[in-house]
Amino acid sequence: MIQTTFVPEFMQTTKISHIAHLVEICVQHGITQVVVSPGSRNAPLIIAFDAHPSIEIILIHDERSAAFFALGLAEASGKTVALTCTSGSAPLNYAPGIVEAYYRNIPLLILTADRPAELVDQGDGQTIRQKNLYANYIKAQYELPNQPKKEDVSSADNIVNKAILEASNFPKGPVHINIPLAEPLYETTTLETLPVFTSNENDNAIGLTDEEKLLIESGWLKSERKLILIGQLTSGSDLKDLLIATANDPSVAILVENTSNIQNFQKFCHSIDRALAIISPEDIPAFAPDLLISMGGAIVSKRIKAFFRMHKPKINWRVGIFNFEEDTYQSLKHSFKCSPNKFLRFVNGLETVPMSNFGNKWKQADLLSNEKHDDFISTAPFSDLTAIADVLETLPVNVNLHMSNSSVVRYCQLFNPLLGVNYYCNRGVSGIDGSTSTAVGFAHADKERLNVIISGDLSFMYDSNALWNNYLDKNIKIVVINNNGGGIFKIIDGPSKSDQRELFVAPIETNIQGICNTFNINYFKADSKEVLLDVIDSFYIEKNNRPSVLEIKTAEIPSDQILKQYFKGFS
Incomplete structure (x- = not known):
């Protein structure tokens, strides 16, 4: 841990010191936006966030909408966004947005205010069992100590620091901190110095092992028909140029959906459902790959999922860093936990000889389906x-x-x-x-x-x-x-x-x-x-x-x- 001292120019903030520390740690980690839903139990958090000159407070009354709003902010910026609400049913309304963030690898820091533990299940208003509330759909979950003594504040700082790193480290995703708070909640104080403990350790250098490189080389060189399927990706990906280079091999077909935000009309098949619809039943087996490589997030097309489940590839690889393992096509052989860019750079460096015209077959189907599409739409x-x-x-x-x-x-x-x-x-x-x-x-x-x-x-x-x-x-x-x-x-x-x-x-x-x-x-x-x-x-x-x-x-x-x-x- 690295100890730093922050001088906030005599900032008027919450009197609850570990909450004031929490906000400063957020700022030091680059969190500058917090979506707040009004309430009383989270008053110390609201006061501390609002007092900090580096924080933009965004007030959204409906917690369900607030979580999705925060998700949109984080998706657009690529940065972790914090959100905070009061206790009781309020944090339950966050759940749909949190689940979406988890399955999309979008970083959120969820700060739920809570009653002290001794008041849970004791008939107190707006009090439910909030610990581990999002257990199945969260990267990590923590709970801060209730009213820590001065000498114990650093332990709370360490929890906050660890949680923020967890949200931003690959694979990114939502992290929950439950925060029991006892009254009084609205007291403030003027701070001259604010000592906090932060660490910026963030090792995202995940690459291919030597064994994986041998596996890729073997599978790639022996597969006559190779297909790369690109799911949902963030706009601005630099993956496009690498895929174009890969597609220069005519035995490689590249299928993309619009949500991949990767476009090349000469090399890629852009409308999967259209292309599949134009392939005759007797020709379908000829369009099934020996090697299937999936990259990116979710695939919209139910037709392509059914196609790969019916015509299982001999080799099925998934490439990327995700919060959980999935076998969408029920034939997964290996997951390469590295960026698609690193994977393709290695593949493009292999000395290969084109083994088929498989990629061109898919592209021809794509072009023919596009003609029929235009004819239908026009009339x-x-x-x-x-x-x-x-x-x-x-x-x-x-x-x-x-x-x-x-x-x-x-x-x-x-x-x-x-x-x-x-x-x-x-x-x-x-x-x-x-x-x-x-x-x-x-x-x-x-x-x-x-x-x-x-x-x-x-x-x-x-x-x-x-x-x-x-x-x-x-x-x-x-x-x-x-x-x-x-x-x-x-x-x-x-x-x-x-x-x-x-x-x-x-x-x-x-x-x-x-x-x-x-x-x-x-x-x-x-x-x-x-x-x-x-x-x-x-x-x-x-x-x-x-x-x-x-x-x-x-x-x-x-x-x-x-x-x-x-x-x-x-x-």
Whole structure:
């Protein structure tokens, strides 16, 4: 541990010294944003964070929205974001955002205020069992001592320091500190010096062992058909150039989804579902790889998952640093716990001779499916599919595009990625519960770019409290595809054929304009292609420094049938 002394210019802060220390340790580790939900038990934390000149306080009333907002901030900045709430049911509302962060390797520092241990299960208000609250979905969890004596404050400092390092070390992720606090909670004091203990040890140099290099060389050189599948990645990845070099070998196919934020129309297959749809049943085995290498996070396409589970590769490798091991295609042979960049640099350095035309076969399928896609879209009736086509076609340049779950992100994968557009979606858990809050948090961190959100009506209404804060700006534009219910359940076979179909689709009349009026949001609507194209320019125009919502009404249109016709056109 390295002892430092901080002189905060006689800062007025909480009288609870280990909480004042906690805030200073956060700042020394580069945490500058904290999402606060109001409460009483977390008053010392609020006072200390607000007193520090290096901290931006972001006040979000709804804890569920707050956690997703913090996730969006952390995703945009790449830095750990802190969030704090009061005790009782409040920290339970953090859970959906924490789970998403865990499965996406996004660093959050969760600070939950709590009653002292002797008051738990004793009938005290807002008191539950908060220790180990997020046990299954957290990188690490700690509890600070209650009212530590002066000589014991350093032990609390050490816990905070360790927790922050755990959140930011690879694999990144959420870390929980539960903080019992006894009254009085609001007392302050003027500090002249604030001694703290910090350590910046952070060894992320994870590479390939000699044994792994031999394994890669052997598997790569003996595999005639190699396929690299790229899942969700953060925008700005420098992986693209390495993949292009790898794709120069015609025996290598590279499949990417829009959420990978990697684009090259000459080398990569960008729409997996389209390409699979155009391959005839008798030709399917010829498209199955001997060697499958997966990189990045979640894959949206259910079709490719089913394909690899049916046609298992001889060798299946996963590359990356993750919080847990997964075998998505039920054939995993080895996980290389290093960055994809390091892996590809080694592969690209191997002396190889092309062994097949496998990569070109996949690219030809991709190109042919793209032609059929364009033909269908140009003549298809107005529906969810064509409405999204029109929105994508009219997107301004340099946009962050946020896609909600479930049908919206799947529709968007049918279109080639747009140059200059960064694609984002909560695909860690793939829930609909925080899509807008995440995007709004992201937009707050990235004010230089326009942030466009495409959402379904249920997802938008479910997360309408994303608009209940003081951090909305003109750089947020929300498109709501209102098909009166869960459109995904009209598309997938099980619920669409069930006698209880209405219970899955769950149609409900929603007053989206009323929501906009409540939160002073600009509102536009369209119920046809002509009206959509007529209003969309106005929708993007900056107006009164407030966000805008465009509701596209498709409730009376059989969008599910049109999508099925779309896929029939590939056969």
